[in-house]
């Protein structure tokens with residue numbers, strides 16, 4: 280990564296802290312050029328959200344000399360709390376862990392059926408949110424960097440044949456030749472040293488799962504990551520502060536992780552053209568009769584109190600609020616009549632990337648180790664299985680004790696799709712997803728892990744997910760779709776029916792990718808931004 284972290288990034292990082300520390304920055308007189316409308320504060324380009332799609336948009340706009348404001352509803356995570364750390368660990372969650380909750384809602388709710396995982400906390404704009412939509416809950420990151428703050432950093436590229444199936448209208452040659460490599464380089468994707476992987480106690484859990492997969496005749500692959508594996512090695516050696524080796528992941532990593540605030544966003548701010556404003560939630564968008572758009576933006580404080588509602592004008596609007604956020608903004612605009620020409624496809628084509636979590640109980644001699652790195656490094660790749668394609672990441676369960684559990688996040692090929700409807704009473708988008716729609720995903724995962732269990736004489740764990748279930752199919756880490764490329768937008772994310780309005784995030788992906796999604800979201804945003812800057816429409 281050092282080669283990608285240029286002086287400009289570092290300058291940007293400083294600027295990032297300063298700009299966002301100011302919280303709300305007025306874009307007023309200083310920025311209003313003569314040709315710009317005077318009635319409301321104005322920026323030539325506004326980017327909503329600061330996850331992967333937004334970060335690419337902000338950087339490429341900034342480099343093109345376009346003055347850009349990024350509006351993020353969460354906070355900037357750069358200030359240590361009383362414990363001297365920016366983020367809490369998974370074993371000691373506090374108010375920083377979750378977005379305005381009185382109790383944490385970790386994906387793994389129990390251990391030995393006991394409610395020992397979650398904790399009571401004070402409401403605060405914490406870094407992880409679980410948005411509950413009945414039969415499906417969606418985990419998302421909140422703050423400057425979006426999902427990059429809380430995710431497991433796994434950075435695989437989907438196999439080309441499946442990418443082509445998912446995106447028939449996208450030139451795969453360009454993606455695999457230009458945009459994927461560009462995204463990987465900018466994100467700081469790196470590989471684990473195989474020799475270290477084989478020898479370290481921190482990945483014993485993965486080696487045990489690999490042994491059982493190989494016994495079953497299954498293939499495993501190393502999965503690249505944006506966590507700096509060099510740093511991790513130094514953590515193990517005791518020469519660097521611990522993060523992945525200290526149980527940190529879903530509530531943020533204090534070290535080692537190349538989250539977007541350290542890569543794309545730092546570089547964006549470093550262009551001198553990009554400002555990031557935190558605790559700013561975009562709730563409305565309408566066309567400006569003079570051209571462009573007017574946004575309604577709510578500013579909140581850390582208690583959640585709305586301290587200001589304001590309007591902000593822009594010529595170009597880039598929506599990167601994630602699958603849930605972007606879809607909600609557009610659906611609300613269509614259904615309230617603010618943007619009536621939006622396609623009927625807005626709100627459609629949503630899927631959880633076939634996510635299913637499961638766990639197996641190992642024999643007493645197959646210890647997984649009390650010490651486990653939080654960053655997954657290995658996956659079981661059975662995607663070529665025509666009847667039941669599954670890519671299963673071998674997930675850690677770092678509880679600080681030997682528990683003999685092998686855990687997995689299976690990505691399956693579930694063709695079921697959900698859709699969003701606008702609920703006027705709550706002024707929000709509601710996801711329509713029935714529990715049965717996950718049956719194909721559970722069946723595929725069960726098919727794979729039944730084979731592994733049979734061959735290794737092992738069984739499932741039923742004590743971890745609540746309701747004596749072996750498969751957790753009621754939440755996803757990978758919300759995808761809602762404003763699908765080529766349906767709600769053209770083939771470059773330009774929203775149908777409106778000029779100067781773009782979608783840049785995971786809502787473009789039609790519900791499934793076959794692997795963890797952020798590298799693809801980033802690469803697609805790189806491709807689309809290149810075109811949009813050349814041909815804005």
Ligand code: FAE
Nearest residue numbers: 328330331332425426430431433561601604785795796797
């Ligand atoms: P995203 O990163 O979600 O960013 C959207 C941003 O917009 C957020 O910062 C929001 O706070 C903000 N926002 C939303 N609404 C508004 C609004 N109205 N106004 C202003 N701001 C708003 O979007 N993916 C992988 O590839 N590998 C992994 O290992 C992996 N692990 C994961 C683990 C966890 C626990 C979670 C939650 C996700 C994981 N993911 C992983 C998924 C990945 O983080 C996700 O696909 C991307 O973050 C989605 O990127 P977007 O740009 O779509």
